[in-house]
Amino acid sequence: SRTSVWLTIAHMVLFVNGFVCKDPKEVTAEDFFLAAKLDMPRDTKMSKVGSIVTLLNVMRIPGLNTLGISLARIDYAPLGENPPHTHPRASEILTVLEGTLYVGFVTSNPDNKLFWKVLNKGDVFVFPQGLIHFQFNPNPYKPAVAIAGLSSQNPGAITIANAVFGSKPPISDDVLAKAFQVEKKTVDWLQAQFWADNH
The missing domain is CATH 2.60.120.10 (Jelly Rolls)
Incomplete structure (x- = not known):
């Protein structure tokens, strides 16, 4: 019925940029x-x-x-x-x-x-x-x-070292060794580090 459609619309949550957009009457x-x-x-x-x-x-x-x-x-x-x-x-x-x-x-x-x-x-x-x-x-x-x-x-924010060497699952060491022109053991060592976030 028309009444149930209006009730459904009235209770919908609107998202803008992925975040809830509050009813202006409820903003403080x-x-x-x-x-x-x-x-x-x-x-x-x-x-x-x-x-x-x-x-x-x-x-x-x-x-x-x-x-x-x-x-x-x-x-x-x-x-x-x-x-x-x-x-x-x-x-x-x-x-x-x-x-x-x-x-x-x-x-x-x-x-x-x-x-x-x-x-x-x-x-x-x-x-x-x-x-x-x-x-x-x-x-x-x-x-x-x-x-x-x-x-x-x-x-x-994309921290380069974290993204490249700390991805889950890890990027193949073959790929990274070729990209950085280093030995695979160097890539393996870098991937084994704990890549901390400073945010």
């Missing part, structure tokens, strides 16, 4: 707020790569859905890095709040040109969408901190 200030304590340093001691990324995206702040923005705080231990990675759905703008960072990105084939800079407090660098990029704290004694803005509410 809490949908746009998170007590993230971004002013507090993160503990990088347990990170194998020496960095911790605190990402504030649509999964943590529902009100970001469809707004095309997110934010991250990155803490770097002395000699810590945010290893080579890519954001498939976002460009990134990064500013150093404390310390020094060696940063860069690599263009796509066939040139694979590296664009890099050493950034100090207050400096800004942009990483174009989809390109492999990194940040490294060259100081062996002092930590560094940066804030990054990303042009997507869900930018995604």
